[in-house]
Amino acid sequence: MPADAESPVPVESRLRDLRPEASPVEFVARVVACDRREVTRKSDGSRRPLLSGLLSDGTATVRFTWWDPPREGVERGVVLRVVGAEVREFRGRPEVTFSWKTRVGPASAAELPRVDGEELPFRTVGDLRPSDEGFRLEVRVVRIAPKTVTVGTERRVVHEGLVADKTGAIALSSWSDFGLKAGEAVRVAGGYVRAFRGRPQVVLDDRASVVRVDGTDLPDPAQLLAAPPRSIAEVEDEGGGEAVAVEGLVVGLLPPSGIVFRCPTCHRSIRSGICRVHGQVEGQPDLRARIVLDDGTGAVTVNAARGDAERLWGVTLEEAQARLRNQPDPSLIEEQMLEVLLGRRLRVRGVGTRDDFGVTLQPESIERVDIDLDAAAEELSARLGTGR
Numbered sequence: 599m600p601a602d603a604e605s606p607v608p609v610e611s612r613l614r615d616l617r618p619e620a621s622p623v624e625f626v627a628r629v630v631a632c633d634r635r636e637v638t639r640k641s642d643g644s645r646r647p648l649l650s651g652l653l654s655d656g657t658a659t660v661r662f663t664w665w666d667p668p669r670e671g672v673e674r675g676v677v678l679r680v681v682g683a684e685v686r687e688f689r690g691r692p693e694v695t696f697s698w699k700t701r702v703g704p705a706s707a708a709e710l711p712r713v714d715g716e717e718l719p720f721r722t723v724g725d726l727r728p729s730d731e732g733f734r735l736e737v738r739v740v741r742i743a744p745k746t747v748t749v750g751t752e753r754r755v756v757h758e759g760l761v762a763d764k765t766g767a768i769a770l771s772s773w774s775d776f777g778l779k780a781g782e783a784v785r786v787a788g789g790y791v792r793a794f795r796g797r798p799q800v801v802l803d804d805r806a807s808v809v810r811v812d813g814t815d816l817p818d819p820a821q822l823l824a825a826p827p828r829s830i831a832e833v834e835d836e837g838g839g840e841a842v843a844v845e846g847l848v849v850g851l852l853p854p855s856g857i858v859f860r861c862p863t864c865h866r867s868i869r870s871g872i873c874r875v876h877g878q879v880e881g882q883p884d885l886r887a888r889i890v891l892d893d894g895t896g897a898v899t900v901n902a903a904r905g906d907a908e909r910l911w912g913v914t915l916e917e918a919q920a921r922l923r924n925q926p927d928p929s930l931i932e933e934q935m936l937e938v939l940l941g942r943r944l945r946v947r948g949v950g951t952r953d954d955f956g957v958t959l960q961p962e963s964i965e966r967v968d969i970d971l972d973a974a975a976e977e978l979s980a981r982l983g984t985g986r
């Protein structure tokens with residue numbers, strides 16, 4: 599058989615090791631994102647299909663461009679074996695291109711390169727950045743709970759929680775059940791960081807490994823969850839956080855507060871019986887309070903769900919509905935709620951996210967803090983007087 603000097607034999611690579619001079623390359627990787635388009639050719643105006651996106655093999659994530667891809671069968675989550683791809687560098691990062699010379703076929707997750715946890719560098723929570731992967735982490739599990747979600751047409755269980763080390767805390771989503779328990783110290787290898795709703799989180803799948811460690815250097819979960827409240831200005835500066843504690847006075851409620859109606863399918867609040875996803879629906883009543891809490895340095899919005907809203911207001915959803923039947927104006931319900939809550943000092947712990955309107959807290963706990971009434975009245979009138 600004559601040797602073909604024109605086409606060098608591809609060597610199977612890990613994405614972390616891709617270099618342009620190694621082209622063409624062979625690798626096995628999972629599609630983590632993809633987007634199908636058609637590009638118009640300048641020469642004759644014909645349309646040429648193009649698939650582009652991201653591939654990951656647990657050692658790195660690279661962009662790919664695939665000219666004339668198959669019509670179907672390539673979607674997020676699929677593992678591919680690629681033989682004869684070209685590597686280019688764009689802004690200092692490798693990218694791969696599949697052409698007519700490239701052979702691409704399905705592969706199994708077992709063919710992905712083995713990520714040996716022992717060779718991955720140690721990172722701290724504080725230095726993790728979105729799209730990082732190929733690291734080891736030693737963290738304390740602060741909390742963890744299973745949740746059933748729908749992915750496409752499939753129901754899956756994801757274990758969601760919070761992990762922390764001395765440098766900070768980060769959300770965790772594990773698609774594999776590692777039997778994690780709150781309080782444990784673990785060494786995690788083979789996870790990756792993704793932004794979800796604007797917040798970074800560590801994602802683990804069945805290729806990640808989790809080992810229990812003694813964790814003497816790691817913070818105590820009780821300590822983390824009971825950290826003293828910080829100033830709202832600091833929380834705003836940091837853009838929120840995973841385990842935020844603040845304390846302040848209730849200075850107002852934002853709409854919708856009081857009785858809201860939710861779509862029975864997706865639980866979004868609906869307007870005039872219309873869910874923006876499911877159309878005309880039979881709304882289910884719920885009680886909520888969007889509390890504006892001010893500590894003198896700034897204000898946050900606390901989204902209190904039914905349990906907290908009932909407890910803080912001292913009125914149940916059923917009682918509020920009875921009031922609404924006698925007095926069919928929902929804004930009166932909100933006013934009555936505000937009357938009770940205004941000026942109360944609350945200590946709130948939860949997850950804080952920042953958007954254009956400031957920081958919103960999804961509370962894990964809301965405690966009422968007893969205060970000196972005269973001092974509070976003075977403080978409140980001083981703050982309301984500042985014209986916020």
Ligand SMILES: [Zn+2]
Binds near residue numbers: 862874875876
């Ligand atoms: Zn809906």
